């Protein structure tokens with residue numbers, strides 16, 4: 001899939017664009033792609049399914065919903081032996097809520 005910026009003409013491939021996520025109250029989110037060069041809005045991306053936890057006390061829950069309810073649980077969880085893709089989803093969800101990577105996620109015990 002390719003997007004051409006209407007403003008500056010730069011051609012982007014999917015994965016090379018700036019993506020912003022708008023989180024929805026039902027736990028899902030919309031993704032919007034922006035031009036890497038000039039920042040112009042390019043395209044709404046196909047609806048992404050939110051990541052879920054598949055174990056533990058919030059099994060079946062959406063990560064971004066849990067992040068609002070119990071962010072300390074997720075901060076604990078990313079220090080455990082979990083899949084890297086899950087860890088990245090959790091970090092994204094925490095960052096979307098304004099948690100600072102340096103002070104919150106990695107240096108606190």
Ligand SMILES: [Zn+2]
Nearest residue numbers: 005008035038
């Ligand atoms: Zn552009």
